[in-house]
Amino acid sequence: MENSGDNNGSGVAIKDRRPEALGDLKVLPDELICYILENLTPRDVGRLACVSSVMYIFCNEEPLWMSLCVRKASGLLQYKGSWKKTTLQLEDPPIEYASRRPLHFDGFYSPFLYRRFYRCNTSLDAFSFDNQVLKARKVCTLEEFKHACNETDVVLLSGLADTWPARTTWTVDQLSMKYGDTTFKISQKGVKNISMKFNDYVSYMKVQRDEDPLYIFDAKFGEAAPGLLKDYSVPHLFQEDLFAVLDRDQRPSYQWFIVGPERSGASWHVDPALTSAWNTLLSGRKRWALYPPGRVPLGVTVHVNDEDGDVNIESPSSLQWWLDFYPLLADDDKPIECTQHPGETIFVPSGWWHCVLNLETTIAVTQNFVDSNNFEFVCLDMAPGYRHKGICRAGLLALDEGSHDDKSLSYPDMTRKEKRVRINSSRESQNCEEAINDVSKSYNLWKQGFSYDISFLEKFLDEERDHYNFPWSSGNCIGQREMREWLYKLWIGKPEMRELVWKGACLAVNAGKWLERLEEIRNFHDLPPLKPEERLPVGTGSNPVYLMADCAVKIFVEDGLESSLYGLGTELEFYSLLSKANSRLKSHIPEILASGILYLENGLYKVVSWGGKGVPDVIGKCNLISQNPREDSFPFGIWSKKQFEFKRVGKSVCKNTSDGCKGIWPYVITKRCKGKIFAQLRDTLSWEDMLNLASFLGEQLRNLHLLPYPPFDDLTLSSFKQKMELKNGRMENFLSESNIPVEWEVFIRTLNEKKKDVASRLTNWGDPIPGTLIEKVDEYIPDDFAKFLDVYKDENGQNKVCKPCSWIHSDIMDDNVHMVQCSASSYSSGNAADSGPRDTGSMNGFDGSGEEKSWRPTHILDFSDLSIGDPIYDLIPIHLDVFRGDSRLLKQLLEGYKLPLLRRKLQPLSGDDKFARLSYHTMCYCILHEENVLGAIFGMWKGLRMAKSWEEVELKVWGELNNYNGFL
Template sequence: MENNGGKMAVVDRRIEALGNLRVLPDEVICEIISSLSPPDVARLSCVSSVMYIFCNEEPLWMSLCLKEGSALLEYKGSWKKTTLQRDEAIHGSEAPHRKPLHFDGFYSLFLYKRLYRCHTSLGGFSNDNGNVERKANISVEDFRNNYDGKKPVMLAGLADMWPARKKWTLDQLMLDYGDTTFRMSQRSPRKIKMRFKDYVSYMTLQHDEDPLYIFDDKFGEVAPTLLKDYTVPHLFQEDFFDVLNADQRPPFRWLIIGPERSGASWHVDPALTSAWNTLLCGRKRWALYPPGRVPLGVTVHVNEEDGDVNIETPSSLQWWLEFYPLLPSEDKPIECTQLPGETIYVPSGWWHCVLNLEPTVAVTQNFVNTTNFEYVCLDMAPGHRHKGVCRAGFLALGDGKLEDADEFTSWARSCSSARDGPRKEEEIRTNHACHEGASSNAANCCDAGNHELPYDINFLSKFLDEERDHYNSMWSSSNCIGQREMREWLWRLWIGRPGLRDLIWKGACLSINAGKWLECVGQVCRYHNLPSPKDDEKLPVGTGSNPVYLIEENVIKIYVEGGLESSLYCLGTELEFYNLLQQVKSPLEEHVPDVLASGFISFDNGSYTVVPWDGKGVPDVVADYNPMNKNCEGHGSSFGLWSKNLFNYKNALCPAEITNSSGSKSIWPYIVTKRCKGKIFAELRDSLSWENALDLASFLGEQLRNLYILPLPQLDNLNIANFRKELDVAPSTNLMETDSLDSGDAAVWEIFLQSLNIRKKDIVSHLRKWGDPIPGNLIEKVVEYLPDDMTKLLSVFKGETCSWIHSDIMDDNIYLEPQSTIFFHDQADTLSGNGIMKNGEAQMWKPSHILDFSDLSIGDPILDVIPIHLDIFRGDTRLLKQLLSRSKLPLLKKEPRNNTTEEVMKFQRASYRAMCYCILHEENVLGAIFGLWDELRSGNSWEEVEEKVWGILNV
């Protein structure tokens, strides 16, 4: 304060208190502070009075707590107190608790708005202008004809008979599930959970602008009795995702509980699924826009590389308070207020935003039915433009081109905007410049954002990227299921719902380009005088990375993954391997399918050509198209194991852009093998008896042993110097220390480990991209856990001979034949395990064949143990122990303890090597680990994960 003529004037503190930082807007200062750790924020608060104000704001401490917080959260009345008490519990230091200080002379509109939102009451905030229809006692026919896939509708009476109508109140849920832990809304990169009684306490005490709310897709697992309290309404019974197993199916149902001011900000439901949402208590305000109408204040980010979609949006409350008033009446969303007992239906692709006007309890499910199936398949297809158009309409067309839709071209050209970001993202947003600080009638300055998108599958499919294919393109991390699960889903629908095959075929053509691959297979069949594919053989089978077809007694695989050059090495190595089996008369030959034909199919200027190839030499069909492998002679087969090893290493150093076409020409290798009798393990997993499972483990161990004792192809003129010359790498210091500079095996081990070094460089960002269920705290510790140089493991391999590695023995690459049928008479309890029993019969199965050797490599045998243990054995150590006893793998390096450093001893642990390989694996192996061992998600160290998953390897 200053005395000005007897009056006390308030002095603006900002200039002196912030110094040079005063030029920054308050929101920027807050964003910078939120990136600091809690101790640093506490220190910064001592710098000046204004910094004290910034550093003591509750929304700041909320973000700090959720960012740094533990998995189980207990709210202590304020976010600052919650954070400090948590840190005290973790670090054992007690921070002094002082009364808050108060300062005058500082005003911030940004902080005031946040404070206002934190204390806004929504008692009179409902609005229902009647533009969402309300229906009661609606029939399935009426729903499908008038609403399904067309427009939202509020439905009454669907939950009248649910036990949840009476039982799902906060008081009753508190009594029944007070100690049950539920997942919170995704406000943090870490999964935040709270005990229900702690959450109810938080609801009562909090004053947050965007409160946490329970949004739990696993509530049926943690509280299974809740599933008995409701049933899926008869209008939504059809759900195509129900053919998947529980571990394959994407999240589809959520328990939603939240206080006043909480809610879901603007979004389109994942994979363009539809949804129903039933409210059991409280009131919700809904706002909706049709597909393509991006709400004011929302930005859609679409990654050009993998099609990943991210939406940047204000909170629900902020949008209604700050953006909604700017809209003229004609641009306002469709709105309604949902009351207890009502169910709202949200069609595929519709934007929606929800705000809880009071404490609410609800349940919601997403589903795929006949109406939206093709849209879901379209959204799974590789590429980015069609995903942007489905969500942002013509704003997504940065080039302003609308083929076959001339009437919209002018809007797209004048109003679309797209620019490259650091991730090659297209930013699709409403024009903020038109609205910020402007009058409400300025909202019409960009009609492209307001024009209704023709939400028609034939129109939307025009924006697919014809150059990208499901099998050789990056898969978007925002897709609700992975590529393997996508192929499995389509195949199960194809077999299980034959009456819908026309629709399923259309979806498969959109998502995996099934029509193109069927044409290729048909050409191969005609060339080799094989039967043409029948109607039920039109779709690729299995979950592998290349299209595979079962046509009568034959199997045809087209090599697609990785592009032409990579496919050539896969086929060349596989043919080289089969020839070797015959030459040495390996017992493994009896358990590998017979090769009937192999070659290339090319597409050039509208016509197909099939050319046979036996794996020897450089095929003429590709010599002129893309000269490659010039220095392969003397490495065995031109496209065999050694050349493939060099190619993979070079590609790891400098990844080549995946391509399989040049102008109008495309070439794909293929192989035809004899079809095995019986069934693949994936189909039998849940029906095998324990004895059969043990037999399978023994079989795999024996065949791995047969694989590892096979001789490697001859290295005629190859030596260490040439090896390094081709790779353009200097000898490793660690290799020199092994005194094995002239050893071919040492050179191979070096290449193998140098490849791991390359993957290690970006491992943190790689794991963060995979995200859940990999714990964030372990991602931060991963560099510390891995060796600083993977070639330090060479001491483990000193004197060891490298061997063939299959590297892809998974549940769809093993065949079993029916062995016998055992009859039981009232003796069901005598059957051990979980063998199938029907009318007193148990079917027994015998493992017969291992499939798919296209991923053959050389290296550490532990690599083969990883997919077997995680995918086939599902982490059962008894089965792994049986496999290890039969394979006789030399996993441990025995050396006297007194001659070995602690670091080398760590490297010699087979479990440590296995864990390193899992972390650095090209596939999301860690996702499988933390999916199988849920308790490891709260683990504190990689050593803990290593011991749990791989400790048996050290025995």
């Protein structure tokens, strides 16, 4: 490219230096070169700056160094006056930045770099807008607000914050004086775990020249600065919040403290879970742009994951959109707009696209909420599948091209082959005419028939969806467990809303279909009719569970039919052995009243009883068992389940043989326990109650781990010894020449298989697991988990291991421990585990007699996740979920447990004594756990996110185990 014109006054055109300076890279557009540089290390970028004059220009651009910095930074950040200097200070060791006079070169012109430079340095003081559609209105009553929403949907309100202290105290100067050393979370594209002290952030705001500046957008500001919560109150128009029934640590983030300089803002998005929001501005001016649901703004690209329905959005920065895309819009295509001033509150309804640009330094507070108006939309957003998620955000553009004609507007049988919904390219080189055509297409499709109405949107749900089997979208604001608990709490706690809650539950968890299946089971066993409060599954667990007057019904559906059969089969085998051994544990497990299989045949439901032995005909047709089992055996018992778990790791035989056997559901009916689950009581229990609970769990783990497990019979051993095809195509004996006892073989091999992709799995889980630790995970865990066993020969020459092998529950969490109320005196007068329950009819621990009441544990629930292996595994859910990481409670449990966790002290390997630490074994199990245990660990111990090694995490979380005299 040559510059046309006399650029140096000599009348001679300046030669374009780009081709020579870039060499073979000259064929790449400037935008792509910048993208490549953003993915290099700071040191490599510094080296490239020395290659040529043009590369020097590319490599010294501040937006590049900002990108490098926010990608590398973690934890507390302090801006050093430039992004290059700040980034170099983050290197290990830090690189001193020598400030030199920048070099200037003629003969190079880049429209891409120039536009970005302009956006970084432009001022918005005189920024003008074509219109001001929304005007602030004074609304006093809820009826007036509803009337205003009927007129414009989006409403700009005045007067709601007039009495707030924040109205006068939330200024930069006053907040600096009071919260200058307080740390707040930073939000910006590409930012993960960055925070800044408020005074440091103010210093940054004053000197920054960024296109998309760092933005305080902190959802946990109430923890860092509790005083801020006292400075405002939720406006009376937005008091209803149905997420409030969840505990604070269970509900999704919903309130944010927002501070940002000129040019900062929020790019185009739809609020999470289709919630509604209110946003009150206390200082500065904000410019808002909004589009109705389903109408995707120009420049925005929507990606819908076809596995879990997660929706990802690519959008230009707020400033770039207003400068580069807004001018392309025809009048009919322009968004609803307004400028928000201090003291004004904007209401953003469910599903609305919105974009915010700060015209000057602003301070605001915002909250998202679920109320009666958007409840069904939130439930819809949580539902499994992907198509409805794309429709809610991208409207009819989420459908295949050519499927928008009038004949297709019946919609239920529409399918979408293209899962990646590309609405429009945001490349700056996009042709303007092309952009205008895309806008018109988007607008016409939106007008053609899209309706943000729940009866319309629910037609796009996958009819075959199964809330307990479909992948859960990682973009959902709460987990599956929290979702089910939320619905159940609303169902029980707000009976006046049951009609609405039922509609939401049918959308989210297919409640209507599960109720239909429950009724068939109830009729077969002649159970009493359901009461209204019993129609919804309880909100915990991975399978639908219904609590009736005297019994509980669990329908096994998790992970498909084959997994369900192993869950029920193992549980039935366990109960059989429990009875034969006459274990004390038997009195602390709910009695099984009935079990069987419900199946759909020729459109009719049928039920067959099944006690775990033999294979019912309906299951035999599915070819899940390769050999004919004996009628008195448990074909879906524990050893078959262990083989299945190994195969399911995905590295050998991973085909789901039950794919062709749909419409079959195993179930079990157990006697209902009195009292309440621990999850409902956690916040009301005294410290003494918690210590007694820890002792109880220690005693029951002892009883569980002493219970003998089934021996290998000839059929099982033959199955274990058969050759299995491995992923690499080799064939080898499952029990090759290993000296590992047969009962440990599958446990160890499964761990070794999980180890192979552990780094990628942790990366997919992402925040809050520190990336620096993920990089070190392979060197931390053993190369072979057989080293945990320390195999040796006894006096008879038999192979022995240092670990005891036992039944393990695997899932003792706060919803699987049952407690009843009793008087404190009766609790302390005898054995808590053996004393009978006493229903005092009291509330909150008191019955009015003046005598304090306590809660004592009585039962452990849900044995469908049973396994056999290292008993240490059972400590993981108890310590993290029940004890919430309290080492004092873990110590109390171990005092009641009294069994060895090692039969003898492991000998250090090659001078490395980590194998002798029980904490090391447990930490490795956490890393390889099928659930995101590490997310819980780094969520509870936030300081560990800055840990330099896994050993630091291990000793902080599990160090108490090393004090346990767990050796014979």
